[in-house]
Amino acid sequence: MRSLQTAGRIALFGAAVALAATTLPARAETPRIATIDMVGTGTVTAAPDMAILTSGVVSDAETAGDAMSANTTAMSAVIARIKESGIEQRDIQTSGFSVQPRYRQIKSGSLDNTEYRSEIIGYRVSNNVSVRVRDLAKLGGLLDTMVRDGANQVGGVSFIVSDADKLKDKARKEATADAIRKAEIYAEAAGIKLGRVLSISEQDYSPRPVMMMARAEMKMDGAAPAPIEAGETSLDVRVNITWEIAQ
Template sequence: MRLSTRRSLVAACAIAIALGAGAARADDPRRIATIDMVGQASVSAAPDMAMVQSGVVSDAETAGEAMTANTAAMSAVVARIKDAGIEGRDIQTSGFSVSPRYRRLKDTEPGDYRSEIIGYRVSNNVSVRVRDLANLGALLDAMVRDGANQVGGISFIVSDADSLKDEARKAAMADAMRKAKLFAEAAGVKLGRVLSINEQDFGGPRPQMMMARAEMAADGAPAPIEAGETSLQVRVNVTWELDQ
């Protein structure tokens, strides 16, 4: 091969490589002008179900005595829950523990303390799904009257939350587009193709909690419970390419 031909081939290859590298740089997302925008929207809905955390705590000198007392009381509570119309599929044990109870005693040495076991505690808790909110107050009253001495909280639930959030998703996307167009117009550019859409998870509606104990039913009236409304929020992060 002649030297001139070889030089021509080398030059042609160099040009091809340079053009390819230039095209790659042009398509590199890191070199594309973009705009990121967050869109938000929310819808409100009345809860139609609730989750109740309830249980029995029993103390006694021995673990066996505490277990016997707790089993009797918890059996009565579960029976009352079922009598109130709650199906077995909606009752689930959510916690069970047996633990010693301590008393701290002061030793003869100043500042030194020691502990000794003075008894045992058994705790048994259940999660109850209430599908008819109209009966929630009466159910709480019945559970407490039949031995439940701990009601840890109530979480109100919107059963069709996902379908309701679809409307909020559309509104959140529209909100992001509105703001992106506003900024692009102010900057003298146009929105191009959408590069990414990401929904930021809020973890569902925040539960409305309450605390209650045995004295809540002392006056004989069902506990007043107000479900109110739950806000379902959606936030999306959208990235557009900008056209000059």
């Protein structure tokens, strides 16, 4: 008797589930939207008004302590002259420091079984600073001063446009107009019409700073200050726009 009651309850439950399933509304499929994507570019040029100068001192000695002592003395003199040149403390930043052993290869063994081993012959200490130069007229003289006072490694000079983002607004308008122009050309050629704009995004397309004078271990005794020309920098913008294709 109990088995019949249990079987009846299961049957009623199954019927209820089936009925509920038939009464639930079918989930509508999201219609696919046909789109067209286009990238537009715009460019403006501007004269840099700042520069980043990277320079430092490399010191070699038989012991790490002697190399460190020599490097500290030379680097302190370089930093002192940088400040005397009118560069503020906030514009001087250590950009690299290292202490490394120097090796030489020693050959041993016979002609048929040659072996090499490394032997430490000394240590090298390197200390570099990045200097932000806000007055480009001082750049050549500052570089000359640093080298004369002990800087024997110059990593390079990069020029910067301080208000680049604001100046890019014109390039953004040009990039948007360029994307629209090209999208209209493709739409006309394909026999379609552009609908509403679905998205607009700016792509990161900032050019790397212009690097100059990437030379190491320079000697400029008696030389005139290095001529530095900032020129102009291109500020580029790329914009991606997506339209819905009108039905």
